[in-house]
Amino acid sequence: MMGVVLLAVGFWALGWVMSVPVARRLWVLGALWVTAVLLHLLLPEGHGLRALAGGDARVWAVVGGLGVLVFGYGALLRRLRSRATPAAAEEPSPSGFRAAELDRYARHILLREIGGPGQARLKAARVLVVGAGGLGSPALLYLAAAGVGTIGVIDDDSVEGSNLQRQIIHTDDRIGMPKVQSATIAMRALNPFVELRPYQRRLDAETAAALVADYDLVLDGTDNFDTRYLVNRACAEAGKPLISAAITQWEGQISLYDPAHGGPCYECVFPERPQPGMVPTCAEAGVAAPLPGIIGAMMAMEAVKHITGAGEGLRGRLMIHDALYGETRMIGIKPRPDCPVCRSAQPIA
Numbered sequence: 001m002m003g004v005v006l007l008a009v010g011f012w013a014l015g016w017v018m019s020v021p022v023a024r025r026l027w028v029l030g031a032l033w034v035t036a037v038l039l040h041l042l043l044p045e046g047h048g049l050r051a052l053a054g055g056d057a058r059v060w061a062v063v064g065g066l067g068v069l070v071f072g073y074g075a076l077l078r079r080l081r082s083r084a085t086p087a088a089a090e091e092p093s094p095s096g097f098r099a100a101e102l103d104r105y106a107r108h109i110l111l112r113e114i115g116g117p118g119q120a121r122l123k124a125a126r127v128l129v130v131g132a133g134g135l136g137s138p139a140l141l142y143l144a145a146a147g148v149g150t151i152g153v154i155d156d157d158s159v160e161g162s163n164l165q166r167q168i169i170h171t172d173d174r175i176g177m178p179k180v181q182s183a184t185i186a187m188r189a190l191n192p193f194v195e196l197r198p199y200q201r202r203l204d205a206e207t208a209a210a211l212v213a214d215y216d217l218v219l220d221g222t223d224n225f226d227t228r229y230l231v232n233r234a235c236a237e238a239g240k241p242l243i244s245a246a247i248t249q250w251e252g253q254i255s256l257y258d259p260a261h262g263g264p265c266y267e268c269v270f271p272e273r274p275q276p277g278m279v280p281t282c283a284e285a286g287v288a289a290p291l292p293g294i295i296g297a298m299m300a301m302e303a304v305k306h307i308t309g310a311g312e313g314l315r316g317r318l319m320i321h322d323a324l325y326g327e328t329r330m331i332g333i334k335p336r337p338d339c340p341v342c343r344s345a346q347p348i349a
Contacts, residue, residue, distance in 0.1 A: 096120070096123065097119075097120075097123070098193070100193075101123075101147070101193050104147070104191070104193070105119050105146075105147050108122075108146065108147070111310075113308065113310035113311060114304075114308050114310055118307075118308035118309070118310065119147060119308075121307050121308055121309075122146055122147045122148050122149065122304065122307055122308060123147055123148075123149040124149055125148050125149055125150070125216050125217065125307045126149065126150040126151075126152070126214065126215045126216045126217075127143055127148050127150070127151055127152070127215060127216065127217045127218070127219065127303060127307075128151075128152040128153075128154070128211065128212065128214075128215040128217070128218045128219070129143070129151065129152065129153045129154075129218075129219045129221065130154055130155075130203055130218065130219065130220045130221065130222055130227065130231055131154075131155055131220065131221040131222040131223075131227075132153050132155040132157075132167075132169065132179040132180055132182070132183040133155070133157070133163065133167055133179070133221065133222075133223065133292075134163075134166045134167050134221070134223075134247065134282065134287065134291075134292030134296065135221025135245050135246075135247065135292050135295055135296040135299060136153065136155070136169070136183070136219075136221045136296065137166075137167045137168045137169035137170070137183070137292065137293075137296060138168060138169075138292065138293045138296030138297045138299075138300065139219055139221060139296045139297070139299040139300045139303070140153060140169055140183050140186075140187055141168070141169055141186065141187065141190060141300075142296075142297055142300035142301075142304075143219075143300050143303060143304075144187040144190050144191045144194050144196075145190055145191060146300065146304050147191065147193070147194065148194060148303070148307070149194060149195060150194070150195045150197065150215075151187065151194055151195070151196055151197070152196075152197040152198075152199065152211075152214075152215060153180050153183050153184070153196075153197070153198055153199065154180065154198075154199035154201065154202075154203050154211070155178075155179045155180050155183075155199075155200070156178075156200060156201050156202040157178075157179050158176055158177060158178050158179060159174050159175050159176060159177050159178075159179055159182050160175065161175055162283075165289050166282075166287060166289045166290075166291075166292045166293070167292070168293065169182065169183050169186045169187075170182045170183070170186070171186075178198075178200045180198035180199060180200045181198060181200070183198070184196050184198045199211070203227060203230060203231065204230075205230060208230055208231065208233075208234040209234050209237065209238065211234075212231070212234040212235055212238050212240055213238045213240075215240065216240070216307070217240065217241050217242075217243070217303060217306060217307065218231060218234075218235050218240055218241070218242045218243070219242075219243045219244075219245075219299050219300075219303060220232075220242060220243070220244040220245070221244075221245055221296065221299065223246070223281050223282060224281070225270075225273040225274075228244060228246075228266060228270075229266070229267060229273075231244070231266075232244070232257060232265050232266035232267055232341060233267075233341050235257070235265075236257075236259050236260075236265045236341050236342045239260035240260075241256060241257070241258040241260070241261070241306060241315075242256070242257045242258070242265075242266065243255075243256050243257075243299050243302050243303060243306070243314075244257060244266055245295050245296070245298070245299050247282070247287055247291050247292055247295050248279065248280065248281075248282065248285055248287065249285050249286055249287055249288070250288055250291065250322060250323045250324035251291075251320065251321065251322050251323065251324075252291055252292075252294065252295035252320075252321045252323070253295075253318060253319065253320045253321070254295055254298050254299060254302065254314065254318075254319050254321075255269070255314045255315075255317060255318045255319065255333065256302055256306065256313050256314040256315045257269075257315075258315050259335060259341075259342035261315065262315075262316075262335070263315040263316050263333075263335065264316070264333050264334055264335040264336065264339075264342070265335070265339060265341050265342040267336075267339055267340070267341045267342070268333070268334070268335050268336040268339045268341075268342060269318065269333050269336075271336065271339070288323060288324075290323070291323050294321065294323065295321065298319070298321075302314055316332060316333060316334065317330050317331065317332060317333065318330070318331045318332075318333050319331075
């Protein structure tokens with residue numbers, strides 16, 4: 001028997017020196033065991049090879065049984081270890097996220113103020129953007145990149161060559177395409193995990209209330225007071241927060257209007273539309289190309305903060321940014337008691 005044992009040790013050592021996988025070395029030991037058993041079963045008693053192999057098959061049966069138990073226990077232990085993850089190594093992950101989404105939003109999840117719960121709130125949020133122009137372009141792109149789950153965009157215009165100086169969501173090869181379709185293409189290319197709802201029509205009094213009611217937050221980046229007042233009224237009546245911004249030439253402004261939670265509405269701050277020619281549009285007065293990007297990105301930032309509860313939003317504050325001189329001013333704003341739009345809206349506790 002000692003001869004077989006020495007032979008087994010020699011095979012094992014040779015395999016270790018030659019870096020033979022453990023599984024193959026075990027197969028060699030198994031073949032030796034089978035050979036030893038067969039020698040006892042096939043050769044007559046007293047044969048020299050049987051004596052060399054130990055002289056008794058029962059000894060090898062015991063050795064084989066012990067070997068099966070040892071290696072079986074080791075295999076079971078390795079399998080259990082591979083399936084078990086130590087509790088300390090587990091990272092909390094937002095429910096409902098694919099692995100690709102967790103990788104995509106990792107920088108958000110690392111932020112203490114957002115984290116996994118905040119990213120889950122972004123995924124569950126529904127945001128409507130009115131206008132896919134200068135302000136809507138960066139706002140839509142950053143909302144999609146941030147992982148806002150459902151993004152609606154309403155606009156009845158088509159892409160024109162003059163838009164491309166500042167409306168970065170559109171491209172030259174999409175000139176003539178409806179802006180909502182062009183914006184949808186860009187957002188889907190950026191993030192396939194968000195739901196996109198394009199509305200190729202003008203927002204009007206007949207449809208505004210129903211459309212706004214289907215969303216949690218509204219962003220208004222339009223360039224005319226009729227639409228701004230319409231969006232503000234629909235949001236105030238539905239109790240929805242509104243992030244509204246405007247730009248002209250080198251200057252932009254932005255605020256969060258939320259009368260349902262104690263803030264003013266847009267009409268509280270701007271109760272009367274300016275006289276014709278007092279506030280020219282971008283087409284009339286021009287606009288610096290990066291300015292819509294600055295203010296539009298601020299709109300998206302305020303949306304992310306509002307949805308996740310991070311930091312301090314712009315409710316009750318109007319931010320005015322002068323890009324020409326690099327100055328930003330903050331003005332406090334309050335609800336107007338005689339506002340015809342929101343005076344009946346009571347703060348929600």
